[in-house]
Amino acid sequence: MQRDVMITCTEMHTGGEPLRIVESGYPTLLGDSVLEKRSYAARSADGARRLIMHEPRGHHDMYGAVRVTADHTEADFGVLFLHNEGYSTMCGHAVIALGRYAVDKGIVKKALDGDTRVNIQCPCGLVSAYVAKSGSVRFHSVPAYAFALDVDVDVPGHGRLKVDIGYGGAFYALIPAQALGLDMRKSRTRDLTDAATLVTEAVKRQVTLHHPDSPELAFLYGTIVTDGNDAFSDQPTSNVCVFADREVDRSPTGSGVTARIAVQYKRGLIGLNQSRVFASGVNDSRFTGMAVKETTCGQIPAVVVEVAGKAFYTGTSTFTVEDEDEFKTGFLCN
Numbered sequence: 001m002q003r004d005v006m007i008t009c010t011e012m013h014t015g016g017e018p019l020r021i022v023e024s025g026y027p028t029l030l031g032d033s034v035l036e037k038r039s040y041a042a043r044s045a046d047g048a049r050r051l052i053m054h055e056p057r058g059h060h061d062m063y064g065a066v067r068v069t070a071d072h073t074e075a076d077f078g079v080l081f082l083h084n085e086g087y088s089t090m091c092g093h094a095v096i097a098l099g100r101y102a103v104d105k106g107i108v109k110k111a112l113d114g115d116t117r118v119n120i121q122c123p124c125g126l127v128s129a130y131v132a133k134s135g136s137v138r139f140h141s142v143p144a145y146a147f148a149l150d151v152d153v154d155v156p157g158h159g160r161l162k163v164d165i166g167y168g169g170a171f172y173a174l175i176p177a178q179a180l181g182l183d184m185r186k187s188r189t190r191d192l193t194d195a196a197t198l199v200t201e202a203v204k205r206q207v208t209l210h211h212p213d214s215p216e217l218a219f220l221y222g223t224i225v226t227d228g229n230d231a232f233s234d235q236p237t238s239n240v241c242v243f244a245d246r247e248v249d250r251s252p253t254g255s256g257v258t259a260r261i262a263v264q265y266k267r268g269l270i271g272l273n274q275s276r277v278f279a280s281g282v283n284d285s286r287f288t289g290m291a292v293k294e295t296t297c298g299q300i301p302a303v304v305v306e307v308a309g310k311a312f313y314t315g316t317s318t319f320t321v322e323d324e325d326e327f328k329t330g331f332l333c334n
């Protein structure tokens, strides 16, 4: 019996959202930058992603991270994010887990005093994670901004709807559940997912995105259905993020919280250093988020957003593949 592939991983979760961190066995990813490695992975090493994301070794909503060599001089390491359809450009729940992991594994030396800073080069740019002694992590993402507010989109079955589009390392369409005839607390996740998917497809067809840094960042990653409570309050606001191929984030979505705050800031609904709690509409897990300073992304006014949460270890895994296995590169069941 020949086993010709073996990939080992550390398993974590942040707010219930899994993170499968590759330790060894992944193909070498070529390219001079993290973005180039991302396209190389999609072009020439996609079987490895499907092997550990899809069934029978993963599942429809699995998420992963592969560390790669960084090209940014200040980065401790680079990372590619894996999901059911491909490779995202930013992932907050993964950054929270990777921050803790990097300190625990000694990849970054623990600070003697205060939080340990871990600089992670994501495909969208450099993200700084700050790891507290307790293991809690907060991160400062790349400049986040409102790409467009109140965009009219024709959504089959729902008519003409208004969506906001925010960038938090990835682009999201943001829409209140109410506009879709749904309720964040009462509706089934399946119904929120179906509606969010229709919105994503409609925005992809009808809106052209642009990012000042690279055309590779200019795509819609998903739709976040919210409870519509965007004005600052000491009460949590909840959301469900549906991204990639109908994949449902169990966590409040770090990059989504970043995008939501950028849009709320643009609308004057939240100020600098006003910390807000964001809850997952799937399992009520919590992140906090706040805009910490104004900045720009190219010429676009933007904010740096800090998101905080906590990740936990769930195990380790070793995946093997036998030569004759018909499901070497997995399948998806949705």
Ligand SMILES: O=C(O)[C@H]1NCC[C@@H]1O
Residues within 6 Å of the ligand: 017, 063, 088, 090, 091, 092, 093, 094, 241, 243, 249, 251, 252, 253, 254, 255, 256
């Ligand atoms: O927390 C986040 O930003 C991510 N979680 C899965 C989808 C997003 O990439």
